[in-house]
Amino acid sequence: MKIKAFGYTVAAICVLIAARAEATYGEESFVRFLVEEPLEEPLSPLGLQLEQQFGQQFSQQPELTEITNILIVEYDDGIDLLLEAPGGRLLAPFTAIDGNAFVADFDNTVLSLSTGENFWLESPATGVERIEVTQINPQQVQVRIVGSEVPPSTAISIDSQQLTISATGFSIGSESDRETAGESPADSADSDADSPLRLIVTAEKRPDEVQDVPISLTAFSAEEIEDDDITFLEEIAGSTPNFTAYTPGRNFLLYSIRGLSNLNFLSRDSAAFYIDDVPYDYTGFLDLDLSDLDQIEVLRGPQSTLYGRNAIAGVVNITTRKPTNEPEYRVSSSLGNFISPDIRASASGPIIEDNLFYRLSGDFKQREGFLINTDTGDDIDFESGGSGRAQLLWEPSDNWNLLLNASFNRYRDGTPPISRPDLGQDPSETDANTVGFNNLDTNAQSLSVNYENPSLRFTSITARRFSGQAFENDSDGTILDQFAQVVDIDSSTISQELRLQSAAEDGPFLWLVGAYFEDRDFNVNQDGLRLGVDAGGPSLSGASSILDEETYAVFGQASYRPIDPVTLTAGLRYEIFNTRWKIPPC
Incomplete structure (x- = not known):
């Protein structure tokens, strides 16, 4: 049987009312390093009086304050x-x-x-592109501190004759990228202690403050993930509308966004799942033990x-910590x-300082079960397994960076804790005659290539992912040798995504175009029931099948800001997917 279909998606025009963010300020005293004498003839205070027709004074503007010296x-x-x-505060x-x-x-x-x-100063610090102090009109001075890729984190302090703006620049807004720029999480926390909380997200494939993104989204920063000890996707559901x-089992994740779920076996998921820009598929193959996360x-x-794989309901986008300098x-x-021990560890640092960096992370978790099989004396719902990740980041120049990412998961678990106790029997005991198991093995490799200049940004993401799951459990839950469910499936996926977009600081017009290709082989080696001697067996009933799927897509989005704070956005997607479903003869 062969199924062929195509479709397209047109994104509606939306209007974004951008929020204004204000920096906090407080009283602090600073040491003055340099003092310049004021001008011999400072400007005279200007007053503006508006007289009504009755000759009554309407208002008077206060005296002007002079900035006589700037120090960095x-x-x-x-x-x-x-x-x-x-001369004044x-x-x-x-x-x-x-x-x-x-x-x-x-x-x-x-x-x-x-x-x-x-006043004008170029590249005063890492992540800060320039500082401008200009007289924009006769009675107003403007200070602009421009970040290299995202706005700097700032704090303002005022004393009697001096105002200080403290600014910390990021290469991009996440914690791991601050570390790549040479700043540790502890240093970042100290420098941001007096600044307003600002969460940078990449939902639109460019770093933006979360309140400035015209998308319904919920984001969790590295600090929130660590403070709340988030290791499972379930733990964020209570905080996400x-x-x-x-x-239902550790190696089986069901999730839904606005009522559309990922519960699909041989079809496309309505809700996409990404880890480090790599799409993951099928509910039984998702990584559940989340560790070393950035956002x-x-x-x-x-x-x-905006995303290579089609996502009608929405996207779960997970970013891990990156290598640091x-x-x-x-x-x-x-x-x-x-x-139940739970051990997590990571190590990161430079191989060649300022050029080549590494990161290694891993976790291991184990738990004894609480449902005892009285036939064997063993617990049946135990858990044991872990995951590992290795990353290599190379920055050959200021414009290029390449990230090689490899990960694996290996779980060897028991069966779900389901029993059918007789009257008066302890519900934590079962008489199942089949010793079941639930095994999951995955491995993924990806290469991300990024190039950026002042006008545009190019991204290429090449990925391969293999997943295999096998499980068996006693379906009747009794000591009789009747029925056992047997499943053995595996999937191999190769994907390539290309994106070209305007740089983040490109002005009122922002654009993105992309292309996506995916080749997926999904093999159902066995899915059925094993019949025991008490059910007329032994025999094995079930089905095997092979699903081959190819996807080709082009997509794009453009945004224009005619006036601040209004933004108009339009997008288009065209996708072709070919599906071939083969059922071998019995």
């Missing part, structure tokens, strides 16, 4: 911008985020530097114009009842 203090992880105003500015720039507008202020010019997750995003609604070692362990 550089640190390993950022800068302090000091604005000195000996600077008022708290109006702040906003404009693309990759933090903007602070000072009203009733003039720039009176000894040079008589505006219109998202549910359920695991989790749950995107609700169609995402077909500074040595980093993490170990955590826990022990629970039923003798």
